[in-house]
Amino acid sequence: MKLTVRLSVPAARAMSQRRAFSSSPRRLDNYAFIGLGQMGYQMARNLQSKLAPTDTLRLFDINTSAAERLAQEMKSQQAGGAIAEVSASVEDAAREADTVISCLPEPQHVKGAFAAILKEKLPARSQPRLYIDCSTIDPSSSREVAAAVSSTLGDQGHFVDAPMSGGVVGATAGSLTFMLGAPESLVPRAELVLARMGKRILHCGPQGTGLAAKLANNYLLAIENVATAEAMNLGVKLGLDPKVLASVINVSTGRCWPSEVNNPVPGVVETAPAGRDYQGGFGIGLMRKDLRLALVAAKEAGASLPLSEKTSEIYADAEKEERCKGRDFSVVYRWLGGKE
Numbered sequence: 001m002k003l004t005v006r007l008s009v010p011a012a013r014a015m016s017q018r019r020a021f022s023s024s025p026r027r028l029d030n031y032a033f034i035g036l037g038q039m040g041y042q043m044a045r046n047l048q049s050k051l052a053p054t055d056t057l058r059l060f061d062i063n064t065s066a067a068e069r070l071a072q073e074m075k076s077q078q079a080g081g082a083i084a085e086v087s088a089s090v091e092d093a094a095r096e097a098d099t100v101i102s103c104l105p106e107p108q109h110v111k112g113a114f115a116a117i118l119k120e121k122l123p124a125r126s127q128p129r130l131y132i133d134c135s136t137i138d139p140s141s142s143r144e145v146a147a148a149v150s151s152t153l154g155d156q157g158h159f160v161d162a163p164m165s166g167g168v169v170g171a172t173a174g175s176l177t178f179m180l181g182a183p184e185s186l187v188p189r190a191e192l193v194l195a196r197m198g199k200r201i202l203h204c205g206p207q208g209t210g211l212a213a214k215l216a217n218n219y220l221l222a223i224e225n226v227a228t229a230e231a232m233n234l235g236v237k238l239g240l241d242p243k244v245l246a247s248v249i250n251v252s253t254g255r256c257w258p259s260e261v262n263n264p265v266p267g268v269v270e271t272a273p274a275g276r277d278y279q280g281g282f283g284i285g286l287m288r289k290d291l292r293l294a295l296v297a298a299k300e301a302g303a304s305l306p307l308s309e310k311t312s313e314i315y316a317d318a319e320k321e322e323r324c325k326g327r328d329f330s331v332v333y334r335w336l337g338g339k340e
């Protein structure tokens with residue numbers, strides 16, 4: 001299979017310029033955002049602020065207060081942006097939408113939301129509906145939803161996967177990286193939307209491949225993080241200064257993101273969560289979720305992951321301890337008994 005990795009064009013800028021100089025009246029676009037949690041809330045805020053004042057963004061979350069708070073925040077913004085409305089249900093939010101973005105916790109939430117959206121006969125829009133799911137779920141659940149969209153709406157609706165990395169910090173700053181799984185023909189349209197919430201859009205191939213890339217990457221990260229914690233602990237116990245050890249690793253073959261950016265030993269990297277009692281960052285619970293999804297996907301694909309069992313066990317055991325629970329996943333260094 002051909003794998004295209006495409007770096008995003010400054011699509012949003014191009015579009016806003018096109019709008020500013022266009023003399024013909026433009027079509028009004030309707031958007032919906034489903035799932036306004038830690039990530040979705042910030043993503044929707046960025047999207048709304050970069051849409052035209054003639055566009056509409058409908059917001060839905062089962063936690064009504066999150067949608068109401070966000071709509072209030074959007075309305076009080078001086079800068080304008082799209083009209084924000086709170087919807088009473090996922091169907092209400094999606095009914096008139098040309099583009100729906102979803103950012104939900106687990107596969108069953110995505111399946112449930114789309115079962116509700118597709119349950120009723122949707123009125124025709126002037127362009128095919130585009131559903132962009134940014135949730136981290138397994139590729140086969142995502143393909144199942146894509147198939148349901150396709151069998152219900154035919155060529156009047158498309159479902160693509162665009163899981164992301166960058167965390168809450170990236171979501172807030174609008175600097176997320178999206179891994180897009182979509183047919184070539186939909187890439188430009190999806191990019192225009194995603195570029196309003198992120199900086200990089202990596203087109204990985206057809207629908208489902210964004211999630212495949214996300215899960216493979218996070219599987220590697222899970223192992224690198226444990227290995228870095230073990231190696232740092234080993235070196236420190238052998239008498240090395242952790243900063244010296246990190247500086248050796250980071251110009252040697254062991255170099256990786258956990259050693260260089262998210263080093264698990266407090267004080268080695270000033271900005272890393274280790275230096276603030278492992279608060280913030282990428283929660284150990286989210287890493288466990290991504291590992292579980294990678295295992296589901298690996299089983300279906302017949303890919304052997306011999307390190308997964310031990311790695312999952314380490315994170316599960318670490319999360320059981322109060323001093324590690326809810327903290328950044330680099331806290332496995334603490335769980336190992338590393339010197340802090």
Ligand code: NAD
Nearest residue numbers: 035036037038039040061062063104105109135136167168
């Ligand atoms: P979250 O739990 O903070 O938010 C999820 C939101 O979805 C909640 O507000 C919840 O009320 C809402 N929700 C649940 N079921 C719903 C439904 N049926 N309809 C509408 N709303 C519903 O989660 P999050 O941290 O925002 O993560 C969202 C997704 O992004 C997850 O799949 C996660 O794995 C992924 N992700 C998270 C991060 C991160 O750092 N938090 C980073 C990358 C990817």
